């Protein structure tokens with residue numbers, strides 16, 4: 034066995050091959066899955082291209098690329114098309130997420146004309162993508178190969194592209210994708226670009242299974258693949274790919290080889306690692322291993338042992354950061370919670386002077402994303418609007434640039450060029466030859482004067498930075514600095530934000546802000562609301578409910594929705610998500626809003642650009658996987674009880690209420706009965722899988738509550754839930770203690786949930802020395818509370834939801850806290866009210882004879898660092914009340 038571990042960030046931990054339950058070295062099963070999956074992808078490419086080899090190869094390169102984009106490609110739960118002979122009116126293939134549209138676009142563009150111009154309408158674009166005839170074939174690929182694709186992706190993201198300490202912070206997933214991207218940047222006139230891309234994407238795949246002889250292993254994989262393709266009579270021949278892979282460690286420098294070196298920033302890193310070895314513990318021993326020949330070198334590192342390997346990996350990484358990141362980052366107070374960020378920086382003497390730029394990074398974002406999404410009072414529109422934001426910054430922006438690129442160069446933007454896209458922004462890489470002269474201006478001009486954007490009254494902010502040179506790839510913070518500088522241009526857009534004077538126009542019936550310009554079914558709508566209403570009637574919420582999801586069983590939320598509300602279920606979107614079993618129910622719905630803590634610091638403190646890409650991939654994938662696993666856990670608990678997919682009453686609601694799930698940005702609507710345990714399990718997993726911590730706000734309201742206000746309330750609560758190092762912290766305390774996932778929760782029964790109400794509630798109850806409300810609740814504390822109340826396990830929540838005695842059961846659990854709350858309320862404004870409440874709690878502990886009652890009250894008065902200045906009275910009360918309003 035070869036000792037190899039990937040240094041994961043931001044958790045700053047080396048995970049060795051085999052430690053995560055899977056051993057990749059010599060894993061023949063994995064090898065077979067890789068060969069099978071790649072072969073199937075090739076056969077599908079030939080089928081779609083009707084055996085035209087060139088076309089098939091273009092398609093193949095984009096499909097293989099998707100293997101590295103799994104987090105986008107599968108979205109949060111894989112869907113398949115269900116057999117719905119019944120409904121005739123459903124013609125198109127509506128898909129739930131922007132990234133599935135992206136997948137369809139990258140394939141469809143090779144077969145049909147889907148170019149866009151400044152006047153193309155959104156409706157047109159959606160319809161073209163939805164009517165693509167091979168969508169079902171692509172879906173069947175997901176259906177059949179989902180487990181294999183996931184396993185391969187996880188192997189790729191958990192295996193370092195280079196096993197040596199100091200180089201092991203980049204995964205194969207990001208390295209291979211970047212290599213392919215750089216091959217494309219380096220080779221403007223390549224006629225066999227698709228072969229080059231496939232070779233680049235696969236060239237280091239052998240490292241998964243045979244780290245010591247990875248080229249031989251890659252050839253072995255390709256030969257097995259060729260045999261499969263021959264027996265399947267596929268139109269794709271991989272001889273050329275094999276040659277390119279075989280030569281990537283050869284003498285004469287091939288494109289793949291140069292791209293490989295650039296993608297790993299090898300030139301600069303080698304110098305920095307060598308320098309680090311002079312400074313760190315075990316530096317001498319490590320240096321000896323570096324100096325040995327191939328096989329002996331692997332032996333040498335293996336003989337070091339895990340402990341030294343891990344220590345050296347971390348020390349070198351930290352040293353590299355001290356040479357490449359800016360002073361601004363280390364000086365930031367928030368950076369101190371991360372042990373991987375050095376205390377000081379030193380400008381490296383090993384800087385490389387960039388020569389000729391070959392590629393640019395285009396950053397596209399929607400500056401007013403919150404305002405745009407919360408513009409819509411109906412869930413159906415809001416759900417579509419949030420998908421649309423992602424659609425615009427990823428698929429649509431990609432289409433715009435791709436159209437321009439093909440007209441200039443006759444070739445296509447590779448799928449790899451969309452580096453990331455979530456949270457309302459994206460990064461797209463473009464090659465130099467898209468423009469002659471002022472590239473920044475040319476690229477920005479592509480996004481100017483676009484009719485559909487001005488109809489939506491929405492702006493896309495576009496920034497451009499030099500990214501790749503023929504001898505250097507910029508680091509993330511260098512790119513980001515340049516992008517950030519352009520933010521001052523943010524308001525110099527090509528159309529004025531409209532200013533509305535009151536009284537002159539009829540105002541839109543929907544948003545109440547913009548002038549009405551169109552009528553639809555008796556409603557007078559502004560152009561934004563009109564556009565969204567037109568499109569959302571079949572997409573967004575509806576397509577989420579209408580999809581069939583692959584969990585441990587297949588589930589179609591629509592079937593359950595129809596049983597309660599009939600065909601008209603879309604009118605009861607919120608009631609459905611709240612978990613109504615009949616129309617007269619009174620259950621609440623919860624909004625869960627979450628965001629990663631200190632993301633910009635984590636990303637800015639990257640050693641290389643691929644380090645950034647890696648963090649971004651792991652975050653996006655980890656969050657989606659955590660959601661998917663939590664969902665499966667819920668589905669299994671429901672199956673256990675009902676034995677049928679029709680019994681997935683809560684699971685189908687959670688699936689339908691995903692408003693946003695990408696990267697560290699999460700907004701979900703769920704039945705309030707399951708909100709807290711779902712959030713706790715989901716974010717425990719997400720924290721563990723991504724290394725990020727999260728702040729989480731949960732607000733519960735009646736289904737008819739104006740959703741946009743509840744949304745803003747959840748947002749405010751989320752912001753307030755973040756655990757921060759307090760001012761003047763003592764130096765003895767370990768600062769990483771402050772980097773925790775935290776949850777804040779509120780229930781609104783009689784007052785309107787809004788940002789200002791959240792604010793005033795917090796100021797009322799959270800006080801300096803006698804606080805009844807914590808807000809920044811450590812997720813572990815919330816879990817303990819749920820466990821005590823027997824509401825942590827999904828089986829208990831599911832049986833509560835299905836119980837005849839649900840109301841009584843929950844009331845029992847809440848009674849003690851209700852009693853304390855009402856005592857606290859009456860004494861709130863009296864002198865010593867806080868102390869009286871504390872004394873009352875202690876008396877109740879002594880008095881009560883039920884163990885649960887005693888324990889829950891004891892939880893309130895657990896001392897925090899020896900003091901009782903704050904008790905989580907309202908926090909725990911709201912948490913249990915969330916269940917109470919969930920039973921109706």
Ligand SMILES: [Zn+2]
Pocket residue numbers: 541542543544545546547558559560561562563
């Ligand atoms: Zn409107």
